[in-house]
Amino acid sequence: MEDSKNSNPRFLNHYITEEDVKIIVKKCDYSNDDVTIKYYTIENASSKMLGFLADYWRLKVIVSSDTIEENVLCFFIKAVSKTNAAKANMVKELNLFKKETFFYSILKEKMVVPGLKPWSAKFVTSLEEAMVLEDLDALHYKSCNKFLRFDTPHTLRALETLARFHAASIVLENKKSKVLGRPYILQNEFDQFLDKGGYKENDIWFQQCMTGALDAVKSFSKYATEKYIEKIENTWSNIWISALSLSNFSTKYKNVICHRDLWNNNIMFHYKKIGDSLFPDDCVIVDFQAVCCQPLAGDVMVLLYCNLDPTFREESMPMFLNHYYKELKIILETCNIFIDNIITERQFLESAEEQRLWGLIVCACLIPQFWIDDDLTTETFTDADQFKDIMSKDKGAFIKSIMEVNTDYREKVLEIFDEIVIKYCLPQLD
Structure with a gap:
């Protein structure tokens, strides 16, 4: 050459x-x-x-x-x-x-x-x-505007891609089990690589996410009143830590290689033109630095919580869970795998309900960083000292400083924090 x-x-x-x-x-x-x-x-x-x-x-x-x-x-x-x-x-x-x-x-x-x-x-x-x-941009894939939550077509395409990803784990384990003549589990072979990254109780990044969110709640939430604040403070850490346990390898539900970081920038869509409009006809996921082996419903909930408007998410939840499960079933059937031998629909829905907290906490960790316009993101996170301070010293001050001047940021981030408060700290209000 x-x-x-x-x-x-x-x-x-x-x-x-x-x-x-x-x-x-x-x-x-x-x-x-x-x-x-x-x-x-x-x-x-x-x-x-x-x-x-x-x-x-x-x-x-x-x-x-x-x-x-x-x-x-x-x-x-x-x-x-x-x-x-x-x-x-x-x-x-x-x-x-x-x-x-x-x-x-x-x-x-x-x-x-x-x-x-x-x-x-x-x-x-x-x-x-x-x-x-490969350069996905050259293949005409692109991320959605991060300030526009996914609509139904984008969510369906993303769930189909997630089903393909999860099916690949299941097919590999099934194939290896037949060759070995015994159950084969990916976690057992690759546990040293499939660690939890920052999602650990003693990790500084996770601690800053947890305490930073509480600081914001105490400063801006309508629930931070004399009547409720003590209950919120007393339950906050336990709720966040219990979410981490949901990402453990499960002895009850099917585990697969999960992505665990399914926010907007890590989901890219391809479009086709129909009339004067563009519709997503394909989707791929990127950035696999957070992969871990855990219940497959955990990834589904992370995707839905991080990318959907909360009201739309709840209204559409049954449809989206059904779509993912059917897509996974179809893929596995093409590989001669019966999904009920892997996870029944009832088990999947039970697991999904449990994994709501995991999806919500992951969203609470990520949304304060990604619901910021590109110019401020670039200015803030490309400075090494600021990056270190936000990630490991005082994330709460960073969140509150933007909430004070940006109404949209305050509303969108606080609605996630308040969902934790309403559903888990003060369930009597739900």
Whole structure:
């Protein structure tokens, strides 16, 4: 192969070498000696933050050979931050990069189900502190506006994708069980990789989410009155910690590899035009650094709680649970697996009811960070000192400072916090 100089040598020095580019191209079956890398470019994936714990880039490589005049290869690169030490330290402390690399390079390869529509981007390769994926933007996938909650079509597509993802776990365990002649459980083989990340009682990030939310409730909630505040304060920690127990490996309900971070930015849709309107016709999920083995209903609840208007969520809950379960049933039947042997509909609905608290607490952890406009998000979370203070020192001050000046933020975040209060701290009010 021959190649030209990269147009962004600063990035080249930080993340990727010319040899890396050659390796990436070879991973795409362009390995013949007559293939020439004419040139390549690397640029920021967005001028705004796409996520909170990494840096994101797009790599475009133009190749040619004796048989092809020119072909454009597009890649998405997720890398450990080189510009924000606090982000990089959190990723390393929680082992997030190694965990996600393991998921893509090892576990996802084992979870391939022939004929099943993809539920995530294709993994190309990993570098020392970066991973390379197909560029979903080049395939016309995009995230929804994070300030517009999912409607019915988007929710149905997302649930179908989640069913495919979960089915892949079930099919793998079923296949391995037949080969081994005994029950095979993914958790038993990969428990060292499938840890809970920040969702642990003693984790500083989780503690800040919990205490920060309580600070906001005490300052802004209509329930923070003399009559109720003592009960709220006395029950708050136990409620949040009990949610963590719902994410444990269950001895009662079917466990699968769960995503556990299904907020807007991690769900991407493809659209088709019908008349003058665009409708979602496909969906994939991204960012698997939080994966863990737990009851499948937990992921369903995280998706619904993080992306739906609460009133719409409750009105539509039976329809969405039924749709997910039927989709999972259909997929498993194509693999000759009877869903009642995995989880009956009654068991699924019971588990979903239990997992409501898990979905609500995950949403309460995430919404204070993502219900912020892109400019403020970029300004706030790209500064290493501010990032560290918010994530590990005083998240409550951050939440309250925005609530004081942003009515929409206060309403949307507080409605989630108040749902915890009404349903779990003060159930007599529900």
